[in-house]
Amino acid sequence: METTPILKMIGIKKSFGTVQALKRVDLELNKGEILALMGENGAGKSTLMNILGGALSHYEGEIFINGKKADIRSPLGARNLGIAKIHQELQLVPELSVAENIFLGREPTTGSGLVNYRKMNSMAGAYLDTLELNHVKPNQKIKSLRVGEQQLVEIAKALSLNAEILIMDEPTSALSKAESRKLFQVIKKLSEKGVSVIYITHRLEEVFELSDRITVLRDGELIGTVETADTDREAI
Numbered sequence: 650m651e652t653t654p655i656l657k658m659i660g661i662k663k664s665f666g667t668v669q670a671l672k673r674v675d676l677e678l679n680k681g682e683i684l685a686l687m688g689e690n691g692a693g694k695s696t697l698m699n700i701l702g703g704a705l706s707h708y709e710g711e712i713f714i715n716g717k718k719a720d721i722r723s724p725l726g727a728r729n730l731g732i733a734k735i736h737q738e739l740q741l742v743p744e745l746s747v748a749e750n751i752f753l754g755r756e757p758t759t760g761s762g763l764v765n766y767r768k769m770n771s772m773a774g775a776y777l778d779t780l781e782l783n784h785v786k787p788n789q790k791i792k793s794l795r796v797g798e799q800q801l802v803e804i805a806k807a808l809s810l811n812a813e814i815l816i817m818d819e820p821t822s823a824l825s826k827a828e829s830r831k832l833f834q835v836i837k838k839l840s841e842k843g844v845s846v847i848y849i850t851h852r853l854e855e856v857f858e859l860s861d862r863i864t865v866l867r868d869g870e871l872i873g874t875v876e877t878a879d880t881d882r883e884a885i
Contacts, residue, residue, distance in 0.1 A: 653716060655680045655845050656701075656814055661710035663696055670696045672869045673710070678814065683836060683846045685860035685877070687885065692866040694849050698816050701847075702734040703727035714814075733807035734816040739799050743792035748773035750791055751806045776805040780835050797828025801835060808844075815839065818849045833859060853882050 656678040663671040671693045678684050688694050699705045701712070706722040713719060714730050721727050727734075741750050748769045749756070757765045757772065770787035777785055780801050791799060800820060807815055817836075821829040836846055836859060848859060856863060857877060863885060865872040875884075 654678055654713075655715055657711075657713040658697070658701065659711045659713070661697060661700060661708060661712075663693075663700065663705065663708045670869050671700075671708075674866065674869070674871045676864060676871070677874070678845050678847060679861075680813075680845055681840050681843045682862065683840050683848055683860045685856040685863045686847055686849045686866070687851070687856065687863060688866035688872075691868070693869040694866055695818070696869075697866070698734065698818065698847065698849065701727065701732060701814075702816060703732075728810055728812075731811055731813035732816070733810055733812035733814070735800070735803050735807065735818065735820060737818045737820075737822060739796075739803055741791045741799055741802060744790060746788045746790055747777070747785060747794070747802055747805075748787035750802060751776060751809050753806075755809075772809070773805070776808050779808065780805055781831075795828065797824050797831060800824070800828075800832065804835065804839075808839075812844065814845050814847070816847045816849070819851070820848070821850070821852070821855065829855075853885060856885070857882070 654677040658676040660673045660675065661671050662673055674693065674697055676697065686694050700708050701721065703721050703724040703726050711718060712721055719730055721730065751773045752769055757768045759765045773787040782798065782801050785794065785798055820832060824832065840846060850856060860877045862874055862876055863880065864874040865885065
């Protein structure tokens with residue numbers, strides 16, 4: 650992994666009325682790294698990631714992407730910087746096809762301005778192949794897929810946006826063991842290709858299987874960041 654972080658969040662502060670949700674939190678993420686973000690409910694994990702993902706526009710502190718200061722104030726702004734979030738509640742349209750969901754609002758068109766379905770299905774198929782979803786057809790409706798397959802379609806959508814930073818919030822909460830194992834394989838493969846992953850979970854077994862480092866928050870404060878190989882369940 651590169652020594653220069655792809656992401657640095659420095660001194661991030663956020664309050665909701667009189668409640669201080671984040672108290673000068675720092676976070677670093679390296680290229681191709683899987684960083685586990687941990688903490689009890691209310692620790693500030695979601696608030697920090699909502700700031701990174703552009704869902705919260707009012708905050709204090711600085712964010713740097715690839716060494717350049719970034720002013721993230723909207724989801725579109727985050728997306729333009731290569732940041733994508735896979736939400737716990739999947740944001741897919743059940744009645745649309747896999748390809749239509751992947752390229753929703755960004756459909757390739759013909760010279761006459763109509764949607765070029767052949768091109769869109771071909772492009773979607775390439776992303777499905779990358780995620781080893783060869784059995785899923787681009788023209789299949791989302792509602793015909795299992796939850797684990799739908800989650801991989803969300804990841805395909807993120808990859809189609811050229812995401813360099815992928816935020817995953819409790820991604821295995823609705824998955825079977827087999828689907829979780831498939832997801833782990835995909836995450837590791839993306840990491841090997843240079844995609845950086847922030848993985849939010851309460852499940853320690855997943856943390857120690859997947860992550861390179863672990864960052865722990867408590868009551869809106871950074872408790873510490875450790876190399877996964879240098880710690881254990883009891884310490885975390």
